[in-house]
Amino acid sequence: MLFLSESPTHGLERGIFASQVLVKGNMARPAISMMLMLSIILPQACAALAAMTTALGVIEDKSAVSPQTETAPQPWERYRLPDTLSPVHYNITLWPRLTKNEHGLYVFTGHSTVDFECVKETDLILIHSSKLNLIKSSGHHATLTGLGGAVAPTIKTTWLQETTEYLVIQLNSKLEPGKSYQLYSSFQGELTEDLNGFYRSHYSEGTESKVVAASHLQPTDAREVFPCFDEPALKAVFHVAIIHDHGASALSNSMETDVVNITIDGHDVSQTTFKPTKLMSTYLVAFVVCDYSHIKTHEIPDVLIRLWAKRELLVGRYGDYALNITVPLLTRLEAMFDITFPLDKYDQVALPDYSAYPMENWGLVTYREVVLWYDPKLSPHKDREWVTITVAHELAHTWFGNLVTLKWWNDLWLNEAFASYMSYVVSNQVKPDMNLMDMMLLIYPKEIMGQDAQTDSLPLSCPEEEVKTPEDIGLMFTQITYSKGVLVLHMLSNFLTETVFLQGLRTYLKQFSFSSVTPANLWHHLQNAVDGSPEVKLPASVGDIMNRWILQMGYPVVTIDTTTGTISQRHFLLDPNAVVQRPSFYKYEWIVPITWMKSGIEQNKVWLIHKSDVCEAMKTDREWVLANLNMSGYFRVNYDLENWHRLITQLGANHEEIPAVSRARIIDDAFNLARAKVISTTLALRTTKYLRRERELLPWEAALDNLEYFFHMFQRSAVYSPMQVYLKKQVQPLFRHFKNITSNWTDIPSKHTDKYTQANVISLACEVGLEECRQLVTAWYGEWMSNPDINPIPPHLKQKVYCAALSEGGRREWDFGWQEFNLRADATEHAHSDMRSSLACTRVPRLLHRYVRYMMDPNKNQMLDIAETTSYVASNVVGEPVAWNFVVTKWDDISYSYGPESNELADLILKVTKRFSSKEKVDELQSFRKVLSQAGLDSAVRAVEKAIQRTEDNIRWVAENLEQVQEWFSREGTLRGENGLE
Structure with a gap:
C-alpha cells in the first residue's frame, strides 16, 4: 500500500449532521456539539441504531456472557490467533447488490468455506469475523465437517466476540493434529461508503448515476467480508466466485475462467468464477464489480496486463501512460530479482472514490483514479513522475509483501519501505531522464527527519507484543514506516554496494517465496552476500548494524571536529531540552557509515562504531571537510566553526565542487542544527548566501523548505520587510536565468528537475515582490480569463501561477477561478486540484470565508477534500484565522466526514496551527483540547497537544531569534558580497 504524502510530487490524496451518532469500530461516539444534548437525543439515536441493526441482521455480542476467568485471559480475549490451526484454502462466493434493498441499504451476501489443518490438539476454533451477520444453521453460526477421513467434533456453542473480532466455536471434543477440516458459513454485510472492507462508490457517466463495488482489506478488514484467519502469516489459496448483474464486470485476484447466467430467488444474474489464487495473505484478497471498460497489453509473454476505468x-x-509504463517496470523488476512474475494477469483498476492508498492486491491493484492519469499535452511533469513511481511501488509489492510477506504488522517496513525504495530504483533505471534517485533524496528527508527528531517518534520495528489490536496495526502505517524505511534502505544499499545488496535480496526472496519473514531472515541473506564478496568489509554483522537503525527511534547527529580529527555521535532532537520518554528505544550508539570528501576529493569510508573516535585524516586547518556525501547515510552532520566557515566560503567561491545533494544537506542540516540550538541561526542563514548562483533544484528546495518557518514566524512582524529584500536579491538571478533559457517564458525547460525549480522560482519571486514576476503571472492569468478555452500557462506552472495571480487579484479573478474549478471537476488532469489549492491564495478575507463555507456544501465540494482544502487556506497568512475558526466551529461536521479517529483530522489540526506563536493561541488550543477530551477523541487530543507544544516552542524561538534575524536580514539585504563571509 502506497502512503501518499505531501511533497513536490505527491500531494494528491487525502458529517452529515451534527446530531447523528458517530460509529467507529465497535464504539458509538456522540458528536461534540451533542454532549450537552445527549440525554435528550440518546433514545432516538439508539432507536435509529437498533433499526439499522435489525435491517442488516447484525448479531449481538456475547462477550459479556462468554466464559471468563479472573486470572489469565481466555484465548478469545487475546487479539492474536492461537497457533493451533492453519488454513489451506478458501472457497468464497459473494453477491454485492448495487441497488438499495427495502431498508434503504446496500448489502452483500455470500457464503464461504475454509479448509484448515489442525496443528495442535484443541477443542476451540477462533476465526476472525467482524460486522457480518452470520446466518445460523442448526443453532450455530457455522458448520464443521471433516476432510480426508477425519471425523469432525460436534459444535457445543458459538458466539461473536466483538472486542477481538472473532467467531468463537467451542467443540464437544478435540480436533486431531495432522487432520484437516472444513468450516462453512453463510453471511450478510453492508456495502458501506467508508472505503474499507467491501464498499461502494458512486460516479456519473453522462447523465447516469452508477455504483461500483470494491474492496480494501488491508490491514484487518478481510474479516468484514468473509470469516477468515486474518493474519498475514496465515497464507492460503483462495477460490472465488462473484455474482453480479448481467453486463457488469467482476474482477478478483486471478483470471476469470467462466461467466454463466443463473437464477437465484427469481433474480436473473451472472456468476463469474476465477482461477485459484497463489498462496497468499487474506489482506491481499480483492473484489471489484463495475460497469467499466479496459485497455490491455500482451507485451509480456504469458501475462495479460489490463487497466480498468470509466469509459x-x-x-x-x-x-x-500508466498501462505502457507497467511493461518496462515489470520486466526490469523481474530481471533485478531473478524471479519471474508469478501470475498470468495484472489488473489495475481506477476507482472514483478510494482511500489515500493505492493497494497492492495481488493481481488486482486498486487506485484512486486521479493517481493513474497522465495527458502528455495537459498534465504537469510531476504527474508523469508520480504515475511512474506509483505503478512501480505497487509492482514492487509483487516481491515485497505479496510473494514474501511480513510475519506480523510490527515489521510493516519489510513490505512498505522496500516497495517504496525499489520503486525509485527501478523507475530511475526505466526513466533516467527524471533524476528520480535525486528526487527521492529531496522528498523523503523532508518528510521524515523533522518528525523523527521528536521525542514521541517510534522505531521502524516495534516489539511484536506492542502491536495487537487493529488500532495498533493501523498506527504502523506512518511516515516512519515509509519514509524513514526508504532512507535506511538507501543507506544499507550504499554501504553494502548495490551489487551485494541485490544479491542478498535475490536469495532472500527465493527462499521465502510464498512464505513470511522477520528482519532476521533478511539480515541472514544479506550477511551471506557480504561473506561472499571480498570487496565489502563491515565493522560488525549486517544484523548488528541494522538492528540499531530499526529497533530504536530517531537518528544521530555526527559531529566532526577538524581541529582534532574527533568524530562523535549523539541522538539528535530538535528540542535540546527534551527527554525521551521511552528510553528502551534508545539503548545503543548507532554504527554509522560515513562517506566524506576533503576539498573536493572523495575519501575512504569511515565507520563510527562508538560514541566517539578519532580519524586523523579529517584533521586539517586549511581544507574543508564534507561528510555524508550525497546523503548516503541517515543522519545529520555538524562541524567545528572553522570548517563551517570553510564550507560556506567554498559555496560562495565555487559551489559546484560540492555535489548538489550535499549542498542541499549542508543547508538543511544547518537550519535544523540551529533549531536545536547546536549552531547559531545566523550561521544557518549564511548557507543561503550563495544561492544567487545556484541553479539546481535540491539546494533551492532545501532552502525554501527551511525558510518557510521564517515566513510563518515573521510574516506579521518587522522582520518580514528586510527578509523580502534579501530573498528578492537571491532569487532574481534565478528568475532571469529561466526567463533566458525559456525564451522569455515561451519554452518549457527540457530538464525534469528544472521544471520544479522554475515553478519554485515563480512562487518565491512573486511572494517577495519581484515586479517582473507579478507582471508575468497577472498577464498569463488575464490572458486566460479573456479566452477560457485556451490556457496559456504551461502545465507544470499552473498551480504556482494560479496562486500568485489570485494573491495579486481580487473578486473578479477569484470568481473566474471558482468557475474553472467547477467546470473541470474531473480526474483527467490536475486543473481541478491545482485550482482548489490556488483559490486559497487570495488575500481577500471575505473570499476565504466564502470558500470555507462552500466546503461544507456537498454540491460544491467533495466532503473528503475538506481537510486538504482547509489546510490550503491555513497556509495563507490571511487565511490562517479563517481556517482555525472553521475547524473549531465545524468540527462535528468535519469529523463526521472522516471518522473521529482518522489520521486526516489529526493532520488537519497540525497544519492549521503551524503558524501559531502567541500565548492567546495556546489558550485557544487548550480550550479546544478540553472539548475534544470530553468527547473522547483521543487522536485529535494528541494532535492538539502536539500543536500546543509546538506553539510554545514557536513563542520561545521567536523571542530568542527575532532581534538577531532582523539585524541579519537588514544587513544582508543591502550588502553586495556573495562569498558568505561576514
Whole structure:
C-alpha cells in the first residue's frame, strides 16, 4: 500500500449532521456539539441504531456472557490467533447488490468455506469475523465437517466476540493434529461508503448515476467480508466466485475462467468464477464489480496486463501512460530479482472514490483514479513522475509483501519501505531522464527527519507484543514506516554496494517465496552476500548494524571536529531540552557509515562504531571537510566553526565542487542544527548566501523548505520587510536565468528537475515582490480569463501561477477561478486540484470565508477534500484565522466526514496551527483540547497537544531569534558580497 504524502510530487490524496451518532469500530461516539444534548437525543439515536441493526441482521455480542476467568485471559480475549490451526484454502462466493434493498441499504451476501489443518490438539476454533451477520444453521453460526477421513467434533456453542473480532466455536471434543477440516458459513454485510472492507462508490457517466463495488482489506478488514484467519502469516489459496448483474464486470485476484447466467430467488444474474489464487495473505484478497471498460497489453509473454476505468477516461487515452509504463517496470523488476512474475494477469483498476492508498492486491491493484492519469499535452511533469513511481511501488509489492510477506504488522517496513525504495530504483533505471534517485533524496528527508527528531517518534520495528489490536496495526502505517524505511534502505544499499545488496535480496526472496519473514531472515541473506564478496568489509554483522537503525527511534547527529580529527555521535532532537520518554528505544550508539570528501576529493569510508573516535585524516586547518556525501547515510552532520566557515566560503567561491545533494544537506542540516540550538541561526542563514548562483533544484528546495518557518514566524512582524529584500536579491538571478533559457517564458525547460525549480522560482519571486514576476503571472492569468478555452500557462506552472495571480487579484479573478474549478471537476488532469489549492491564495478575507463555507456544501465540494482544502487556506497568512475558526466551529461536521479517529483530522489540526506563536493561541488550543477530551477523541487530543507544544516552542524561538534575524536580514539585504563571509 502506497502512503501518499505531501511533497513536490505527491500531494494528491487525502458529517452529515451534527446530531447523528458517530460509529467507529465497535464504539458509538456522540458528536461534540451533542454532549450537552445527549440525554435528550440518546433514545432516538439508539432507536435509529437498533433499526439499522435489525435491517442488516447484525448479531449481538456475547462477550459479556462468554466464559471468563479472573486470572489469565481466555484465548478469545487475546487479539492474536492461537497457533493451533492453519488454513489451506478458501472457497468464497459473494453477491454485492448495487441497488438499495427495502431498508434503504446496500448489502452483500455470500457464503464461504475454509479448509484448515489442525496443528495442535484443541477443542476451540477462533476465526476472525467482524460486522457480518452470520446466518445460523442448526443453532450455530457455522458448520464443521471433516476432510480426508477425519471425523469432525460436534459444535457445543458459538458466539461473536466483538472486542477481538472473532467467531468463537467451542467443540464437544478435540480436533486431531495432522487432520484437516472444513468450516462453512453463510453471511450478510453492508456495502458501506467508508472505503474499507467491501464498499461502494458512486460516479456519473453522462447523465447516469452508477455504483461500483470494491474492496480494501488491508490491514484487518478481510474479516468484514468473509470469516477468515486474518493474519498475514496465515497464507492460503483462495477460490472465488462473484455474482453480479448481467453486463457488469467482476474482477478478483486471478483470471476469470467462466461467466454463466443463473437464477437465484427469481433474480436473473451472472456468476463469474476465477482461477485459484497463489498462496497468499487474506489482506491481499480483492473484489471489484463495475460497469467499466479496459485497455490491455500482451507485451509480456504469458501475462495479460489490463487497466480498468470509466469509459470516458479511456476514450481520452488518459490511462495509456500508466498501462505502457507497467511493461518496462515489470520486466526490469523481474530481471533485478531473478524471479519471474508469478501470475498470468495484472489488473489495475481506477476507482472514483478510494482511500489515500493505492493497494497492492495481488493481481488486482486498486487506485484512486486521479493517481493513474497522465495527458502528455495537459498534465504537469510531476504527474508523469508520480504515475511512474506509483505503478512501480505497487509492482514492487509483487516481491515485497505479496510473494514474501511480513510475519506480523510490527515489521510493516519489510513490505512498505522496500516497495517504496525499489520503486525509485527501478523507475530511475526505466526513466533516467527524471533524476528520480535525486528526487527521492529531496522528498523523503523532508518528510521524515523533522518528525523523527521528536521525542514521541517510534522505531521502524516495534516489539511484536506492542502491536495487537487493529488500532495498533493501523498506527504502523506512518511516515516512519515509509519514509524513514526508504532512507535506511538507501543507506544499507550504499554501504553494502548495490551489487551485494541485490544479491542478498535475490536469495532472500527465493527462499521465502510464498512464505513470511522477520528482519532476521533478511539480515541472514544479506550477511551471506557480504561473506561472499571480498570487496565489502563491515565493522560488525549486517544484523548488528541494522538492528540499531530499526529497533530504536530517531537518528544521530555526527559531529566532526577538524581541529582534532574527533568524530562523535549523539541522538539528535530538535528540542535540546527534551527527554525521551521511552528510553528502551534508545539503548545503543548507532554504527554509522560515513562517506566524506576533503576539498573536493572523495575519501575512504569511515565507520563510527562508538560514541566517539578519532580519524586523523579529517584533521586539517586549511581544507574543508564534507561528510555524508550525497546523503548516503541517515543522519545529520555538524562541524567545528572553522570548517563551517570553510564550507560556506567554498559555496560562495565555487559551489559546484560540492555535489548538489550535499549542498542541499549542508543547508538543511544547518537550519535544523540551529533549531536545536547546536549552531547559531545566523550561521544557518549564511548557507543561503550563495544561492544567487545556484541553479539546481535540491539546494533551492532545501532552502525554501527551511525558510518557510521564517515566513510563518515573521510574516506579521518587522522582520518580514528586510527578509523580502534579501530573498528578492537571491532569487532574481534565478528568475532571469529561466526567463533566458525559456525564451522569455515561451519554452518549457527540457530538464525534469528544472521544471520544479522554475515553478519554485515563480512562487518565491512573486511572494517577495519581484515586479517582473507579478507582471508575468497577472498577464498569463488575464490572458486566460479573456479566452477560457485556451490556457496559456504551461502545465507544470499552473498551480504556482494560479496562486500568485489570485494573491495579486481580487473578486473578479477569484470568481473566474471558482468557475474553472467547477467546470473541470474531473480526474483527467490536475486543473481541478491545482485550482482548489490556488483559490486559497487570495488575500481577500471575505473570499476565504466564502470558500470555507462552500466546503461544507456537498454540491460544491467533495466532503473528503475538506481537510486538504482547509489546510490550503491555513497556509495563507490571511487565511490562517479563517481556517482555525472553521475547524473549531465545524468540527462535528468535519469529523463526521472522516471518522473521529482518522489520521486526516489529526493532520488537519497540525497544519492549521503551524503558524501559531502567541500565548492567546495556546489558550485557544487548550480550550479546544478540553472539548475534544470530553468527547473522547483521543487522536485529535494528541494532535492538539502536539500543536500546543509546538506553539510554545514557536513563542520561545521567536523571542530568542527575532532581534538577531532582523539585524541579519537588514544587513544582508543591502550588502553586495556573495562569498558568505561576514
